[in-house]
Amino acid sequence: MARIRPRGNGPQGLPGISVTGRRAGTFCLLLVAALCVQATRVQVFQADDLDHNSANQRLTVERYARPRGDILVGSERITGSEPTGGRYAYKRTYTDGPTYAAVTGFASQAYGNSQLEGTEDDLLTGTDGRLAGWALWDAVARRQSPGGDVYTTLDRAAQEAAVRGLGGQQGAVAAIEPATGRILALASTPSYDPGGFAGHAAADQEAWNRLQADTDQPMLNRALRQTYPPGSTFKVVTAAAALANGVVTDPDAPTGAPYPYVLPGTTTPLVNDTPACDRPGLSLSAAMTASCNSVLGYLGVRTGLDRMVAMAEGFGFNDPKLDVPVRAARSNIDTAMDGSQLALSSIGQFDTAATPLVMAMVAAGVANDGTVMRPQLVDKLTKSDGTAVRLMKPAAYRRAMSPEVAARVRKLMTDVVENGTGGNARIDGAVVGGKTGTAQHGVDNAGTPYAWFISWAGPAGSDAVPPVAVAVVVADSDATDVTGGALAAPIARSVMRAVLRR
Amino acid sequence: MATPSAVTSSAARPSRPVPTRRTTELVLVLAAVLTAVFGYVEVGVDLDGTVPPDAAEYGAALGVLALAAHAVVRWRARYADPLPLPIAVLLNGIGLVVIYRLDRASPGPGAASTQLLWSALGVALFIAVVLLVRDHRRLRRYAHTGALLALVLLVLPIFFPPVYGSRIWIVVGPLSFQPGEFAKILLAVFFAAYLAVHRDALALTGRRVWRWQLPRGRVLGPVLLIWAAFVGVLVLETDLGTSLLFFGLFVVMLYVATARTGWIAIGLGLAAVGAVTVGWLSPHVHSRVADWLDPLGSIAAGRGANQIAQSLFAFAWGGELGTGLGNGHSVLIGFAAKSDFILATIGEELGLTGLIAVFLLYAVLVSRGFRTGIALRDPFGRLLAIGLASIVGLQVFVVAGGVLALIPLTGMTMPFIALGGSSVVTNWIIVALLVRMSDIARRPAPGPGPVSASGEGEG
Secondary structure (H helix, E strand, O other): OOOOOOOOOOHHHOOOHHHHHHHHHHHHHHHHHHHHHHHHHHHHHOHHHHHOOOOOOHHHHHHOOOOOOOEEEOOEEOEEEEEOOOOOOEEEEEOOHHHHHHHHOOEEOOOEEOHHHHHOHHHHHOOOHHHOOOHHHHHHHOOOOOOOEEEEOOOHHHHHHHHHHHOOOOEEEEEEEOOOOEEEEEEEEOOOOHHHHOOOOHHHHHHHHHHHHOOOOOOOOOOOOOOEOOHHHHHHHHHHHHHHOOOOOOOOOEOOOOOOOEOOOOOOEOOOOOHHHOOOOOEHHHHHHHOOHHHHHHHHHHHOHHHHHHHHHHOOOOOOOEEOOOEEOOOEOOOOOOHHHHHHHHOOOOOOEEOHHHHHHHHHHHHOOOEEEOOEOEEEEEOOOOOEEEEOOOOEEEEOOOHHHHHHHHHHHHHHHHHOOOHHHOOOOEEEEEEEEEEOOOHHHOOOOEEEEEEEEEEOOOOOOOOEEEEEEEOOOOOOOOOHHHHHHHHHHHHHHHHHOO | OOHHHHHHHHHHOOOOOOOOOHHHHHHHHHHHHHHHHHHHHHHHHHHHOOOOOOHHHHHHHHHHHHHHHHHHHHHHOOOOOOOHHHHHHHHHHHHHHHHHHHHHHOOOOOOHHHHHHHHHHHHHHHHHHHHHOOOHHHHHHHHHHHHHHHHHHHHHHHHOOOEOOEOOOEEEOOEEEOHHHHHHHHHHHHHHHHHHHHHHHHHHOOEEEOOEEEOOHHHHHHHHHHHHHHHHHHHHOOOHHHHHHHHHHHHHHHHHHHOOHHHHHHHHHHHHHHHHHHHHHOHHHHHHHHHHHOOOHHHHOOOOOOHHHHHHHHHHHHOOOOOOOOOOOHHHHOOOOOOOOHHHHHHHHHHHHHHHHHHHHHHHHHHHHHHHHHHOOOHHHHHHHHHHHHHHHHHHHHHHHHHOOOOOOOOOOOOOOOOOHHHHHHHHHHHHHHHHHHHHHHOOOOOOOOOOHHHHHOO
């Protein structure tokens, strides 16, 4: 229009309405363009941040819009979902919350997820890509698969035996099938009911706050997430290292360990708990049966720092990413120590600390001819219709020692149960090997000692790999005589019996 | 479009008939109705798994309304622009679908059926305007009466109790409406009439300050007075959106009439002064500015998500493609989800794709309005068409910009889509006037004669 009309048909040669109207129209279209740009910013570039904002309830709404997949022990569901009629359509329920809390963790509308409920959340919610039949089409159609199920490796009887055995004491149990690494029991006491705060109502908040304020820390998973000084149970690692590296060739021959054994570079002797140990030249076998600190401290120093550390790492020490798939806390043995520190570490003191899971791996590795299997908690993952999307495959974690060395360590451990401190773990008709531990801790060892027991068991007369290895720690008992043999061994025994009776 | 060649070809064959484009309009109107029915069915399928039993009734109701409007246009405004009516039908239909969808997610009586009644009234008024306003120039006669009426309409709500902090409602029994909505049209008519008469005086007289030609007070005075009265009333009623809209309309129309960039400078200056003063005096406005500057600030402060944050969450959740109608969670926005914040539901459930499609519908509607204004020959008509189109464009920007946190939130309704009877009715009248004026702009001159520049009005 501007071309066919002389410019400025408005007053005094100013542009006319045709021109100013176009400009104003362009201005209005620019406003719409600005809206499109802003919409793109919000819906594309900032979308991820906004979706995950803590105040945005959409992720939680979606998570609980459908019944959540279940967690199973054997073929039995230990979780469920119930309709709420509220904004979050379904709520998690637990059939026996406290017994399995260390395994399931919790799925709470207000407080998020933990343990298996956390690591397998995508599958349980239904967003896991493996659940979709036609992933691309489902993404376009925004079709949501129903949540899948998580089958655990747990043995119901072993788990119940562990929880019953721990009773009102603070402690934990980890039990493993040595040949496969399947976790048979994982218990932590005192426990809690994850169903108590699964919703987002005032009662849920109250239950959560009470648990958070409890000084006994019921929500701490002691079997996986807490390390304790392993005390004398660590002597199994030291004995294995001494045998594997030729420091000891015959467990029944005198070792040359002096008595008293003065810690290298100090004037402090390493004391024993029993007078049976107070003489020089004891054999490894005798020293294990009586749990002699002086002999095993001496042998650890003879074996050397690097070899001791290597043996411990073979069982899972110093691994910061031990995932089962819930991540276990890192068990520690220092990699730079002087002689006296190494001697103390060799009897499970100083900075050495382990989770019950890793101590169960020690027993399991010995039982499985020296090969430590990767511990696993998930047997299979299935779609809601039962089709498996993933099956557990046993995998070797590390080969800690040769089968010959492992056989010798097993002999040492059976001696402990048959003739030594581990008598409380004896089972009729079964071969049981074990090691007790009573770990001092606290300033000047003032704390109640940790009572440990690690063991494995198999039917008598069988050459097969023993079907169960277990570690038990009782952390804060009110018993007067706190020793691993008295407190922890009976619990280990009932767990092992539960597995052997299958 | 190739303006010169179009002119040349029509000049070469002056007798060629101007196409009416009524069939184009009919096809588009039917497509718009079908789109809305499809949306209605999608809501039912996503929420209940079945086609809603009243889908046919709903489609029939919308179809009858749309076809009635089309029939009247075909009968009385044969040469009208074929786009505004289908766009209005589609936007109104989308609005009904989204309101129905939000009804399903919130307790209390449904709002969709009420909105459908208001839409019917809107279409009735559309028909009335097309039939009765045979020539828009007759509206000039009522310009001053209209301005006075608009002022009365705006003052009335002060005597009614405030709703959500704003005194912009007149409540009579179960009925309530916002007179500010109707006042928009009356004000546009007044501005157009006044500026058509006085544009030369406004443009030519006055003194020059640096590069800007400033108008003389005598000419400017009455307009400024009227405008100040409007804005004053609105500030008293704490309805920021409508005052912003009136102000924008005033500046745009003044510029279009006089081509004086000085107006824009004055306008922006006044806007700045007004905004700062209001923001300083009114805590209501102050908090909205604070929420705009930091939409997520209330979360960090431990007070949870405010409405802007909830609105942004809704948009973000939709992403590029949206969740599909019925699958979003925009009810989390809380109150006003069906009115001021209805765009968030569109963003969440139809995604960026659907949102931009809606924006483009508005853009086409606005640009057709401007085109009509440019094609018309009489200054009053030109200014009125441009003013009405600007109202729609500015209102879309102020509302959508507010819920997208581009500008501070000012409660106003999205034309045609948002819940609100006064708004729907007013916008149908605006579209009716645009249809009416586009008919005059495109109608071939009676008898032989030079084809006017209206030829470019055809797509």
